[in-house]
Amino acid sequence: MSSNNKSIVTDLDYPLVKFSQSKEDWWTIRDAVRGVQIFGGIGSGKSSGSGKTLAKAFLKNGFGGLVLCGKPDERENWEKLAKEAGREDDLIIFREDSQYQFNPLDYELNRTGKGAGEIFNLSYLFMEIYKMGNRFSGGGGDGGDGERYWDNALKRCINRMIQLLKFSGEKVSIENMINLLSQAPYEEDMKDLSELSNEEIEGVGEKNFCIGCIIKASARCDNTPLEKECEFVTNYFTNEFSRVPEKTRAIVVESFLGLAEPFTSGILKKHFSKSTNLYPEATFEGKIIVLDFPVKEYLASGIYAQGIYKLLWQQAAERRNPNEDLLPVFLWVDESQLFLSDYDQIFQTTARSSRACTVFLSQNISNYYSAIGGKDPRPKIDSLLGNLGTKIFHANNDAVTNEWAARTIGNAFKNVRSINVGKNENTSAGISQQLLHLVEPREFTMLKSGGFENDLKVEGVITVAGKTWSNNLNFYRTFFDQSV
Structure with a gap:
C-alpha cells in the first residue's frame, strides 16, 4: 500500500x-x-x-x-x-x-526557499566533502592552528571561485572550478598582461579560462550594484592569489584538486555532477x-x-x-x-x-x-x-x-551484603548501601x-x-x- x-x-x-x-x-x-x-x-x-x-x-x-x-x-x-x-x-x-541524478551545486543554487545560492552555503558543502575525504583516508580532523589555517585558505579560494563564476555568467560546476583554479594567473602573468592592449588581453581571455572569467565578470558588473563586490573578487585572482608564495599556492591548489578529483570519473561524475532529478x-x-x-x-x-x-x-x-x-x-x-x-x-x-x-x-x-x-x-x-x-x-x-x-543509565544506592569471619571462625553479617551502576558494564557482555x-x-x-x-x-x- x-x-x-x-x-x-x-x-x-x-x-x-x-x-x-x-x-x-x-x-x-x-x-x-x-x-x-x-x-x-x-x-x-x-x-x-x-x-x-x-x-x-x-x-x-x-x-x-x-x-x-x-x-x-x-x-x-x-x-x-x-x-x-x-x-x-x-x-x-x-x-x-x-x-x-543529483548535482549538489545545481541543487543548492536553484532550490526554493531562503538562502538558495548563497556562496557560503556552497563553500560549506565543499569543505564538508574535504573533511569526508580526510577522515576516510585516516587524516582525522582538528589538527590545530596549522590545519585550520589551510582550511581557511582553501575555503576563501572556493568562495572566490564560485563568486567569479557567478559574476561571469559561467556555470558553477566542478569542471569549471578546476579549469579556473588551474589556469589562475601568477604575478609574472599579470605583469605581462599589464603591457598588452585591451584587444590583446581579450585574446588571452579566449585561451585562459580564469582570465576570460575575469573579463566577463568585469563587463557584466560594470556600473551595477555588484561592481564593488566584483572588483573584490577579481582582485583576489589578479593581485592576492597571484602573489601567494609557490609552496602555499601549491597546497591550496592541490587540496582543492584532491577533493574535486573523485567527481571527474566514476559514479560521482555520472550521477553527482550533471543535473538533478531526485530531490x-x-x-x-x-x-x-x-x-x-x-x-x-x-x-x-x-x-x-x-x-x-x-x-x-x-x-x-x-x-x-x-x-x-x-x-x-x-x-x-x-x-x-x-x-x-x-x-x-x-x-x-x-x-x-x-x-x-x-x-x-x-x-x-x-x-x-x-x-x-x-x-x-x-x-x-x-x-x-x-x-x-x-x-x-x-x-x-x-x-x-x-x-x-x-x-x-546512571547510578543508584544498592544494598550490599557482607560477611566477616573473625577469630575462632566467628562470623557476622551486615548490609550496607553503596552507590553502584543501575546496569553494570559486565551485564552488557551477557545480553x-x-x-x-x-x-x-x-x-x-x-x-x-x-x-x-x-x-x-x-x-x-x-x-x-x-x-x-
Missing part, C-alpha cells in the same frame, strides 16, 4: 512500538524525532533486532525516509521491509545503473530513498555520494515549516561511523521541530572516536550522542562502550544476541531521555523478535 493512499500518523504521542501494554513502555513519534543511537557488537542482532523493529514501525506508519548503505546487503533488506509493509511503490533505489524533498511526500552506493564496494566514492546527499537532506528537512502538519521522516544510517559529520550535532538540535527521526547504528562508541579523529574527539561525540534521545544497547564486548552505557540458540530473541537495554518506564526506572530491558 502506498503512503499516498493510507492514513499518515502525525500525532507526536502516537505509539510506534509498544514494549508492553503499559503506556509507560510505549515508544512514540515524540521519542523518535529526538533521535536514536543503537550500539551492539558484531553479531549482536542490532540491525535484525531493534533496528528492524524501528524500521518496520516507520514504514508501517507511512514515514518518508533516507537510507544510507554501508554494507552491500542494505538495499535488499529495505526492499524486503518495504514489501512486507506494502510500501514498494514508495521505494526509490538510487544506484549506479539507475536514471537518477531530497521527495521523502517529505512519503518516498523512501535508498542510496545504494555501499561503502564496502565503492569506498571513498560511496562516502562522498551518500555524505553529500545526507547533508543536503538534513538541511532541506530543517527548512520545513514547523507550524505545518508535517509528515515524519527518518534518516537511517547503519555503520554510522562511516558517515559522521560536524553537521550531525547541529541537525539534532532542530530535528524534533522538523519531524525528522535520526537512527544511527554502530558497533561501539570507539568507532566514533576513531572516525572523528583529532587530538580529543570525545567532546564532539559526547555532544552528538547527548542530542540523540533514545539509546539502545545490545551485546557488546567493547569496554569503552559498556562503561559509557553504564554511566549514561542475548538472537539466533536460533536464543529462539530468535535479541536482548537489549533501552533508555529514553526524561522517560520513566513501568518498572519505575529510567531504562527498560526487553527482547526484540528477529522472526517478525
